[in-house]
Amino acid sequence: MRLKGSEIIMECLLKEGVHVMFGYPGGAILPTYDAMAKYDDRLHHVLVRHEQGASHMADGYARATGEVGVCIATSGPGATNLVTGLATAMMDSSPIVAITGQVPIPAIGSDAFQETDVTGVTLPVTKHNYLVTDVRDLAYTIKEAFYIARTGRPGPVLVDVPKDVQIAETEFIYPETDIVLPGYHPPSTAREHEVEGALRLIAEAERPIILAGHGIMMSGAMGEVRELAERAQIPATLTLLGKGALPEEHPLVIGMMGMHGEACSNHAIQEADLLIALGMRFDDRVTGNLKTYAVNARKIHIDIDRSEINKNVKADVGIAGDLKTVLNQLLPKLERKSHPEWIGRIRDWQEDSSERDILNYETPGKLLTAQVINDIWRITGGDAITVTDVGQHQMLEAQYYPHQRPATLLTSGGLGTMGFGFPAAIGAKFGKPDEEIWAIVGDGGFQMTLCEMATAVQENANVNIAIINNNFLGMVRQWQELFFEKRYQATPMVNPDFCKLADAYGIPNRLVTQREQVEDAVEYARSIDGPTLIEFVVEKEEMVYPMVPAGADLHDMKRRPKPGEA
């Protein structure tokens, strides 16, 4: 079958099982857009309002489904607008394939109109990228791109296709053979001595703790991790992206760790004699000061990326492998154990925390973010997919919306990308059309990508937007309060009337200023099939506790005082 390059792109996407792509047309990608018409019934194109939105939507789609998300942009500014989304996906190991137009091959290097060295620009923020210079290479390059994006430690892959390659014709043969890449062999099984080593450390431990990361869900090892925890009675704490890896109502799951993690988790890590780190990478937001981090603990670290082992924290047993495979090697030989004393200590820390819980405070006349998020959790039965932006509301979501299922909290963890939440929620809706989706965003981050309201309306994407509006860049303000003597430089925000803005886009909306209005507004949003917006006007100067100041020891947390202590 003789096809144009542009048609080959479409055929390849279909072969890879793609149903939806997020993009924005332009000169250098026009031939590909022209080819789309022929495939419209099988491949839905979502027209975004800014290419950053396209990359976040592809990312949200990928996080919600575990499948590769696809975004498309033109050369030059179109492609550079994808960069933030690529970097976000790279940090959080999210599989996306970006296809960009490029100026025709003879014009490359001539500073042609809308020319940018896109493979050069995106090199450090992609797992791999390609510039296709011959239409005969196109099919297997796209197949390779999908393979690299979804295997091993997933990540974004970009394919840059010059305009003349999109126009050129060739015989289309999709390579049916497996991809063979000489330098790409993601590790899978553990060696026997590594398994023995891990088993020995677990058997010897008196105060073990599991650090459960994002990799658990990407490997599909939720059942294995749960069995490990239950059989050896090991408490488990979650990273931000690890939320959902284990049901948070499980008695052995003790909540999030790190800078704004549960105090009990951080204390437990510091006092443990064994850390079992599963599919996580000891980010600085998780460890605090590395010199004083879990000094009494031996460490088992299992991750699919060999370069993560010993990167930040030295492992006593480091295993580069697929978590599910490795745990299945380990579990048959795992002895039953119990640690009642250790778990009792953790319960004491938990009790202390619940006394400090802001939900137990009398707050007459004020609407607090924690209340809003906890109410959304209660009303949605804790079963919605929540997609957050970055900042105080993100941390409070992690604290006050317990997740029971994998891939139900989508959030930019590694890069901390403001503007991620709302477009990622739209992408998630396309991946999980039957699920209830809530974009929980701050007033700052929402304004970075609010143009995608038009996309949501055009596609009638049923996404509920909850704006937590404190008229401040809240998390930055919190740092200014704590570390910069309350000099609120460039954090107060004069915001638009979000409800009027929603009106202008044709989005049904509600304004909530009192606790009593929350339930009605949330139910209203749930009742509408299409995008809705609720603006929650919350207390201006809230604090997220506990807080480990950047670089401080993990146990050195700033805590909310108990009632009557303040």
Next chain:
Amino acid sequence: MAETKTDNKMTVVALVENEPGVLNRIASMFRRRAFNIDSLTVGRTHRPHISRMTIRVVAGPEYAMKIATNLQKLVNVIDVRVLDNEPHIERDLALIKVRNDDADSRNTITEICDRYPARIVDVGPEVAIIEMVGTETILEAFIEEVKPTGIVEMIRTGVVSMGRGTRIHDTNFINRRALVEAASKARSGNGRLV
């Protein structure tokens, strides 16, 4: 990835696909991870689609391992080895242009070259070019000796290394395009290329 550095140098050898932009990917990774490179050389092997790199770093074994695992992560890097755990041969080549405009300096240079594996490869009335091949240590000793006569220009290739014995660092991989084409040919049966 800052880390306590030691004075000893480690040698990392990598086989990479000979494709456009590979050197850029590797250089970008070193810069991004803040790895300090002492020297990096790259050249072709007996397989035209494979190049081989020798990377020298001033670092301890842990640092070298970090470099190796991050190199291995790059899709175009086929295989990586840290050579310091095994006996190996290393060579560095220098071209050194020296002053040659009086009998004294001519004699001194000839005398120094006699004591080293060095050759005078070009002689003019004012300057001469010396070619010197050897380990990094010998090369540096040689340069120290030549310095007083007046070095006017110098270039070094950087160290290249190869492990001794039969533990071969090579690959039988044939290039990707050929693989795919062969597969497609077999499938379409008409011998036409993709």
